[in-house]
Amino acid sequence: MTAVFLGIPTAPRGVGHLRGDESFPDAARNSLQNGQLRANLGHATSTIRGKRAAVVGEVADWAELREAGRAIKAATMARLDEHLIALEEQVTARGGTVHWARDANEANAIVTRLVQATGTDEVVKVKSMATQEIGLNEALEAAGIAAHETDLAELIVQLGEDKPSHILVPAIHKNRAEIREIFLRTMPGVDPELTDEPRHLAMAARAHLRERFLRARVAISGANFAVAETGTLAVVESEGNGRMCLTLPQTLITVMGIEKVVPTWRDLEVFLQLLPRSSTGERMNPYTSLWAGVTPGDGPQEFHLVLVDNGRTAVLADEVGREALHCIRCSACLNVCPVYERAGGHAYGSVYPGPIGAVLSPQLTGVQDNASLPYASSLCGACYDVCPVAIDIPSILVHLRAEHVEAQTRTTPEAVAFRALSKAMSSPRLWRLAQRAAGLGRFLARGRPTLPAALPPPASKWTRTRDLPTPPAETFTQAWAREHGG
Amino acid sequence: MTAREDILGRIRTALGPDRRVPAEISRDYRLTDDRSPDDLLDVLTDRLEDYKATVVRCGPADVAPTMARALRTALGEHAPADVVVAPGVPAAWRPDGAVEDDGRPAVDLAAYAAAVAGVSVAIAETGTLVLDGSALSGRRALSLLPDCLVCVVEAHQVVSGVPEGLARLDPTAPLTMISGPSATSDIELQRVEGVHGPRTLVVVLVA
Incomplete structure (x- = not known):
């Protein structure tokens, strides 16, 4: 059952950052030519891979925690409506206000209105994927409100007028020398x-x-978790910028995707073990803030929670693809992905890059708007192995490829070729003929292990990105017949 | 239709009429630990030091002098009134001349060089101290704005792992879990201690 068939809308076009300007192969071709980018990414991802492996390795019950994490997320999705209603009830009972937003446009309008009501024209922000996804900063700017990013990497991206390229470390594509240059150029009063x-x-x-x-009156945050039974929100961070935003201003607005809810307080005992070790490779991140509604005399006295759909219910409608909603945004899958490490995050065109982005973005937007992403993978499976909630990313990629192929209305040369292959493989006679024909490839290869890449079009579209092995001198069936007198 | 009804309706449509609700979550992971209390103190110390926090141990009668020594090391020579304490910190722990947080505007707390707070629970395995907004822990801004934070941990507050720690907490209190001084990994994924929160964390372990 698909969202289109059920009439559930995907994330709208023209707002937010879920779609790139060009396809993944085109964007990746450009980034692969950037030697500095590849060096920066190679260095950073290998550092974090080592740290993660060490701290995950010391947890004897990691497999059990991972299975519990997966099971809690699956159970959450199965009763998502009930958990959201409970969350709303709890947050409201503790002095907060809950708002619901069907999509990015609605969420941006709600937040803009809430900020305007306070009379301020600037806000401080805690790093949040949801607000990046919906393009909140741009919407606030259009309303004359300045949004200051406070996470170090987000600050680097904002000051450099750049785009984020990683879920955890949005400026991973920049090295220290480049960051110094940005600070010197853009920070008023910086030490020369x-x-x-x-x-x-x-x-x-x-x-x-x-x-x-110290002067901020309004802060905007995301949420890592929201506990339905208690109304507790959680923000996991390192620098203390999150605590500043969650503690000092008078008004706090938290924007959260509806899939971030967890049913019980106890569930956090699983995720607060899985997330830091998978994410920054630490036993625990320096700061985790947990709050429920408003506490008199401590922290913001006005609290708003904005629950955002923006295509998530469309993802939920797909029984295979809905597992992508289990993601806790640790970014371990990015750090192990050979494709991400070489192409970089910008090539994915969405705020969600890497393997999880390749399954999440096309589902949030509808596969037609991010059609190249399900193919941005070699299906090696490293992402599945490291995922702390065991999302089977390779299977969802294959599922989305199938959905994309089935949605094609024009017949492509590739489809014709595979149809012919399918026919040949269903008939022993045709298959033997085909194998004999393939043997001709040995002449083209001239003794090399792979065929030349420069086949004439349209075959070149395939061979440009794939090595076609030279056919063997003897096929398996021929060898079997020779040795066993077939 | 309101956005709320619309979204809840979409969820119900997406899940269909016969939802497959998974069975009970199996929590086969470790919930407790059989290490001795002394071992847990060693684990906690090891984890905190790994985060570049300073840990000093003392007996229940020596908290104030131990803290005074630690503050001198962390701050150098300083005025006694540069130190602010949470209102519920016992008199026996307070360094001489320290100021009690009297509920002044939160941003004014930035003027102090150091803050002293008690904790609600400490988790050995992850080197985590949890402050719960009580009089002993103080309000959240107290443990955030001064550049040096001193936390007093009593042996009976130390638990082995995250599940035991969370079980002792009130989910509706304003909670702050602190694992080391503030830090960042945002530049080349290399950890650097000290960004916006306190750059120095001192833990006085009373055992």
């Missing part, structure tokens, strides 16, 4: 002697943002 030592760069960010935190 600033070095590219990471500690000094972090101190520059601290100085730059300190005064903004």
